[in-house]
Amino acid sequence: MPAKRVVPCLDVKQGRVVKGVQFQGLRDIGHPVELARRYDADGADELVFLDIAASLEQRGTRESWVREVAHELSIPFTVGGGVAKVEDARSLLRAGADKVAVNSAASLRPALVTELADAFGRQCVVAAVDVKRDAELGWRVYLKGGTEPTERSAKDWLWELNQLGAGEILLTSMDRDGTGDGFDLDLLDWASELPIPLIASGGAGNERHFLDALHHGADAVLAATLFHENLLPIPRLKAYLADHGLSIRI
Numbered sequence: 001m002p003a004k005r006v007v008p009c010l011d012v013k014q015g016r017v018v019k020g021v022q023f024q025g026l027r028d029i030g031h032p033v034e035l036a037r038r039y040d041a042d043g044a045d046e047l048v049f050l051d052i053a054a055s056l057e058q059r060g061t062r063e064s065w066v067r068e069v070a071h072e073l074s075i076p077f078t079v080g081g082g083v084a085k086v087e088d089a090r091s092l093l094r095a096g097a098d099k100v101a102v103n104s105a106a107s108l109r110p111a112l113v114t115e116l117a118d119a120f121g122r123q124c125v126v127a128a129v130d131v132k133r134d135a136e137l138g139w140r141v142y143l144k145g146g147t148e149p150t151e152r153s154a155k156d157w158l159w160e161l162n163q164l165g166a167g168e169i170l171l172t173s174m175d176r177d178g179t180g181d182g183f184d185l186d187l188l189d190w191a192s193e194l195p196i197p198l199i200a201s202g203g204a205g206n207e208r209h210f211l212d213a214l215h216h217g218a219d220a221v222l223a224a225t226l227f228h229e230n231l232l233p234i235p236r237l238k239a240y241l242a243d244h245g246l247s248i249r250i
Helices: 032-042 063-070 085-094 104-108 110-119 152-166 185-191 209-213 234-243
Strands: 005-013 016-021 024-030 045-051 078-079 101-104 125-134 138-143 147-152 168-173 196-203 219-224
Touching: 005 032, 005 168, 005 196, 005 234, 016 032, 024 032, 032 045, 032 063, 032 234, 045 063, 063 078, 063 085, 078 125, 085 101, 085 110, 085 234, 101 110, 104 110, 104 152, 110 125, 110 152, 125 152, 138 152, 147 152, 152 168, 152 185, 168 185, 185 196, 185 209, 209 219, 209 234
Parallel strands: 005 045, 005 219, 045 078, 078 101, 101 125, 125 168, 168 196, 196 219
Antiparallel strands: 005 016, 016 024, 125 138, 138 147
């Protein structure tokens, strides 16, 4: 069985790492290069970099930011934000990304996922999906940094993404984001039925929350605040998960 992965996330706006609660109240956390250097040294399995303003500003991710961060890394590097066509992805890969994440553009034009998979291989395409609990749809998909609701149910969209050629799903519970209340385990229970890897995001507050998410089917667990503020160092988390019987790269 593949080892479970611990993945820090850099949400980047105007060249700085930011973090809020439920996608609101963003505050400056630090410089992405400095954080990337620390996570590489701490034994993170991968790093995700999301240019969270790119879609709203109708532009691609700043390649210079990606290049600077990639220079510090010896681990896989996923970059997302404003990827709307194959050439956008190619530019990020040339700048040092190993995988590209797509969100809003893929929802607006689903064929983009297939085009990226055909051009670079399925393993290169991460479908990022932001969702909120919803009385009508179960979980509703949101776009453009969580600012724009859609009429899509998360369940239908995740299975469609699998069919389109996504190699991995990065699933964020907006309800739990930044709260420290734990991952949405109900969400993970059915999302983990997908035949492709699932990265759980949103809500981590302590070691047990990560363990619970992995027991509920996640292949990787992603967090930001806990890691950025060194409230839970990655080596300590990995040791905890290994002590509880999970396959972890120490």
